[in-house]
Amino acid sequence: MYQYNHLEDYIRKFYSQLKIFRPSDLDFRRIAKDLNIKVFYWTHKSQALFLKGRAFIFLNMNLSFHQQYQEFMHELCHILFHAGDQMNMPPLFRVYQESKAKNFTLHACIPTFMLNDINxxxxxxxxxxxxxxxxxxEFDFAMSRLNLYINNHCFMPSWNTAN
Structure with missing residues (x-):
């Protein structure tokens, strides 16, 4: 039986509380509504912020729906786990937060507990x-997640990588 790591377990429990059990349940607009996060669309870089105790996510309206979904999850990580204004923090701490957000995004968009159910x-x-x-x-995002999934499972099936 597979032992979930801390992030995988967190996401499984988080989605369970939101009654998200299947890939078809993964709708960032629904997640935002359930978490009382207001989403706005604009022409600038996507970002998250708190104002008077309320969370907001601004998504770039020029991105594809897939990119907006991925950006939403990235910004959601900042809302759930990070504090402070990245413009006023040490550069290495900003790099650390971005690395954590990237990893969270891969797992939140493609949860391990759902990936385990796919043949x-x-x-x-x-x-x-x-x-x-x-x-x-996006394809490259899916490839990154698949590579992470294979590496985290310490299991290398006989993948055919020939084109």
């Missing part, structure tokens, strides 16, 4: 396409 093809490109279609993410 993925042995061809790495075909498996990436299945993940991309199932979770509504």
């Amino acid at each position: 993925l093809p042995r061809d790495i490109n075909a498996a990436t396409h299945v993940i991309q279609q199932t979770f509504n993410v």
